[in-house]
Amino acid sequence: MRTTVKTILLVTLMFGTLISYATEITKPIKIGGKRVKVQFNAVKKGQALTIKDVNGVIIYKQDIQESGVYSKIFDLSLLKDGYYTTELEKDFEIIIQKIKVEKNTVTLFKQETTKVFKPVVRNEGNMLLVSKIAFKKQPVKVMLYYNNDMIFSETLEGKKLIERVYKLSKSEKGNYKLVLGTDGRMYTKEFTI
Structure with missing residues (x-):
């Protein structure tokens, strides 16, 4: 019984610590392998998601089918090493996240997310x-x-x-x-x- 209480207390403390640091991103996130999870909150049906290379060539494009949270895992194993962007095109803005593919590792630069306001x-x-x-x-x-x-x-x-x-x-x-x-x-x- 005493061990169970200690385990529950330890898990609760660890979970609380993880939650408190969940929104703080101080460096790029490295992901083993060439798969990356792209997630955007508050998307609307009809908005568009694109993945582009450094020259602006569209590698992937999808129209969002449902409003809410968009989340998808992309396999980037066929892409050459280099920089890419994911772009969520909304009504009046474009949200851009940078991705780096290098030696079977994907780096997602969430802290460098930028917004471009459309005319x-x-x-x-x-x-x-x-x-x-x-x-x-x-x-x-x-x-x-x-x-x-x-x-x-x-x-x-x-x-x-x-x-x-x-x-x-x-x-x-x-x-x-x-x-x-x-x-x-x-x-x-x-x-x-």
């Missing part, structure tokens, strides 16, 4: 509204096309919050395409007036 674009009639959060004041290249011909181009920079309204001609009806380049990514919005 928000709306068109109402002949008005085009563009906004982008840029905490590091990254430049945003704006290119507007009308029937596949570029009609306007500018680079916005130096602000943490970029907001712009473009008034398009009511008489120039047809197909428009807005292309935004920022954070090393391109975003496209097509619309018709």
Whole structure:
């Protein structure tokens, strides 16, 4: 009986210690073998998960089928040694985690998780509204096309919050395409007036 009480007390103390350190990540997590568990909380149906190599080539892409917690174990045994990213594309942001594959070991850099805020674009009639959060004041290249011909181009920079309204001609009806380049990514919005 006494041994059982000591064992229960020891397990409880160990479990409590583990819980108290569970959220503290001070160094990369090394995982033996080339398998890694990717987990994101608070995902929504329709969001997309991609795994990319260092050149931005998509190795894996999946649309999230259920809202809640997304968790999946990936076997990376066919990947060459190098750096990769997992990216969860949400409505207004992209959450990026870095992975390193080297000599049958996978290193997950959870403490280096970054967020990229996507530009928000709306068109109402002949008005085009563009906004982008840029905490590091990254430049945003704006290119507007009308029937596949570029009609306007500018680079916005130096602000943490970029907001712009473009008034398009009511008489120039047809197909428009807005292309935004920022954070090393391109975003496209097509619309018709």
